[in-house]
Amino acid sequence: MTDYSEEQRNELEALQSIYPYSFTVLPENPPSFTITVTSEAGENDETVQTTLKFTYREKYPDEAPLYEIFSQENLEDNDVSDILKLLALQAEENLGMVMIFTLVTALQEKLNEIVDQIKTRREEEKKQKEKEAEEAEKKLFHGTPVTIENFLSWNAKFDAELLEIKKKRMKEEEEAGENKLSGKQLFETDHNLDTSDIQFLEDAGNNVEADESLFQEMDDLELEDGEDDPDYNPVAPGSDSSD
Numbered sequence: 001m002t003d004y005s006e007e008q009r010n011e012l013e014a015l016q017s018i019y020p021y022s023f024t025v026l027p028e029n030p031p032s033f034t035i036t037v038t039s040e041a042g043e044n045d046e047t048v049q050t051t052l053k054f055t056y057r058e059k060y061p062d063e064a065p066l067y068e069i070f071s072q073e074n075l076e077d078n079d080v081s082d083i084l085k086l087l088a089l090q091a092e093e094n095l096g097m098v099m100i101f102t103l104v105t106a107l108q109e110k111l112n113e114i115v116d117q118i119k120t121r122r123e124e125e126k127k128q129k130e131k132e133a134e135e136a137e138k139k140l141f142h143g144t145p146v147t148i149e150n151f152l153s154w155n156a157k158f159d160a161e162l163l164e165i166k167k168k169r170m171k172e173e174e175e176a177g178e179n180k181l182s183g184k185q186l187f188e189t190d191h192n193l194d195t196s197d198i199q200f201l202e203d204a205g206n207n208v209e210a211d212e213s214l215f216q217e218m219d220d221l222e223l224e225d226g227e228d229d230p231d232y233n234p235v236a237p238g239s240d241s242s243d
Helices: 004-018 077-093 100-142 148-179 183-189 193-206
Strands: 023-026 032-038 049-055 066-073
Touching: 004 023, 004 032, 004 100, 032 100, 049 100, 066 077, 077 100
Parallel strands: none
Antiparallel strands: 023 032, 032 049, 049 066
């Protein structure tokens, strides 16, 4: 007859030796314990981690232990689902043998695989971004190929915008025309206009000053003899001044 309790105690001692820093016995009955499993560091030192809680059934190892993910870091929901499926498969394949070490080893490999997948996913995302950047650059330099459809669409939009500009300009001109007064209206509305010209002339006349230096006293002018005679001509036509 199999002594299940003895097998379970022996396995607990072995697990404590194998995982001294990540193995913790819980004060529960039936016997329960946790083991924390961490992946190897990825390219950028990223890691994923999970803590499994195991509980022995009465007839373990002829019965699979109970297990659950107690806590986890950096795992997606689909990763958690894959881990649980993996543990179920390993437990079924190892019935009749103590299996916790086998389950934990399979989990360790799975976490390392997940880290590799993270690396691959990031590389793909980087390539996708680079591809999108290249395509955007090509569009910037080469533009969008012209087709009948996109030309008609652009032309309709252009015509609509042009019509809107014309309507706006006509409206502005109409409003400007309504607000602009004729010469007669300006004269009628500004009563200062009818006296402004007269006032300007009066102001100008009052401010005119004569420069007396431009004139000489008539007494200072030296007139030649005979100048008082209106018929006097000092040099008659045809005369010889030498006589």
